[in-house]
Amino acid sequence: MPHLLPPVGPQRTLSLAQLSNSVGDGAYYVTSALYFTHVVGLAPARIGLGLTVAWAVGSVAGVPLGRLADRRGPRGTAVRLALVTGLAVASFLVVRDFWLFLAAACVYATAQSGLAAARQALLAGLVPDERRTGALAHLQSTLNAGLAVGATLGGLALSAGSTAAYLAVFAVDAVSFLLCARVLRRLPAVAPVPGERGAKLEVLRDRPYAVVTLLNTVLLLRMPLLSLGLPLWITERTTAPEWLVSALFVLNTGAVMLFQVRAARSVHGIPTAARALRRSGGLMLLTCAVFALSAVGSPWGAAAALIAGSVLLVAAEMFHSAGSWQLAFDLAPVGRVGEYQGFFGTGVTVARTLGPLLLTALLIGWGTAGWLLLGALVLAASYALGPVARWAAGTRPHAVTVTGPATVARSA
Structure with missing residues (x-):
């Protein structure tokens, strides 16, 4: 169906970046809870507490990281945050206690929140106003396609039920963010917006x-x-x-x-x-x-x-x-x-x-x-x-x- 493909250019590249990491995320979403309980050995209550704290930290950090994308340029910021997200996911492969899990989860949630804001700023700089909602619709379609593929891979890991299968899923998710960073680097740079040093967050x-x-x-x-x-x-x-x-x-x-x-x-x-x-x-x-x-x-x-x-x-x-x-x-x-x-x-x-x-x-x-x-x-x-x-x-x-x-x- 032709309407599913975004126009050639920045919109299609952004969609490809979205697809690359959403496949890994789809696999992560369906396996993470069992991975943290069966492989890491955490109690479900501690997992819930850790993820709640992590996403609370990430939501607060998303605003200054979004401002950083405005000031330093959204492409470079998005690339760096994609790399940090990949490294945070990779760290889950070796985490085996609650405090290290909490630290890794906070880095993961913070980088994810900042990456989402930087991507939006990047899209705003590359896509004209009248095309942005359509571009976001294409990104959402791509996201769901990637999640569906990733969820299928995660389902295979759940069926296997082995530690190696779970570790493979997290490795795939980590690599997917590295691929996302590589794709984002192919986009044109968006000029940073100058601002006063130490200026408050207007929002x-x-x-x-x-x-x-x-x-x-x-x-x-x-x-x-x-x-x-x-x-x-x-x-x-x-x-x-x-x-x-x-x-x-x-x-x-x-x-x-x-x-x-x-x-x-x-x-x-x-x-x-x-x-x-x-x-x-x-x-x-x-x-x-x-x-x-x-x-x-x-x-x-x-x-x-x-x-x-x-x-x-x-x-x-x-x-x-x-x-x-x-x-x-x-x-x-x-x-x-x-x-x-x-x-x-x-x-x-x-x-x-x-x-x-x-x-x-x-x-x-x-x-x-x-x-x-x-x-x-x-x-x-x-x-x-x-x-x-x-x-x-x-x-x-x-x-x-x-x-x-x-x-x-x-x-x-």
Whole structure:
């Protein structure tokens, strides 16, 4: 399908870099928990504590690292952070106690957070405003394709169940980041943005952008829904077969890979981004209602409701992704894209850290009422993002067009 391939040039190179490390990440995600318990020998509670601390550190470090990408140049910063991430993954091969695990995990999470911000700044410097959301859609499709391939490799390692198989997966992930760094070096350099020495991080004083980030974090609760909320719901509250957990994951990644680019085509400015986010919120409310129905009925009826809900969920995800990307870029001041993207990315960490606690309490504890409350919360946040984005646009030091179909129009 031609629309799956990004245009030749920087967009395709960025997608290749994304693909190279997402294959390794896919294998890592499906094997890491068992690796740290069976090979490293850590208790599950200590693994959870260590990863929570690590991602908290990484989310804080992402903002100054994004600013560093603006000041020193995003390409060089992204290459170095990809190398550091690869070395952090490689260190897991020899870690055998909790404190070394915690140190390696903190380096890994910090480098990953900074790399995400630097990549966004690099994309902003290489891709025109009107093409950025489409470029990000291609990157998301590539990410899902790589994760699917990597998850298959990880599944083979799980089937083998040997220490050598687990070590091979981590070695593949480490090498994948080295390949990512090599691909990123092929991109044109983006000139660094000069700034005052010791200047404060502007994003930390930008209240409108902080509110946009907070509301977007509510919409990001869909992330632990697929990885934790649904598996627990299926096994604890429905009669559906457990293998459906894997099938729904494949459905999600495959749909995003095939249709994310198409879903993003209608988003080309703040008004259309707000419309996509409202659509996402409405779909999420419907999704939650359908998932709640899966607790009633036969195994096949429950499975049908879960599949229908998963189709709605992936549609909500794609509209949310397109709308949030547009807002994150359009509201970032010129010369501070890395800094602002680093801050916006903290929403992912917060959703992944606090989301499991919230979803477990709502879905497993409250059942149908919890599903409906979750859907209503996401719907309210999605409708609030439009007026908050317009408020944020009105406070920008550079003019942002919010009334027409064109993307951001900044003054010289």
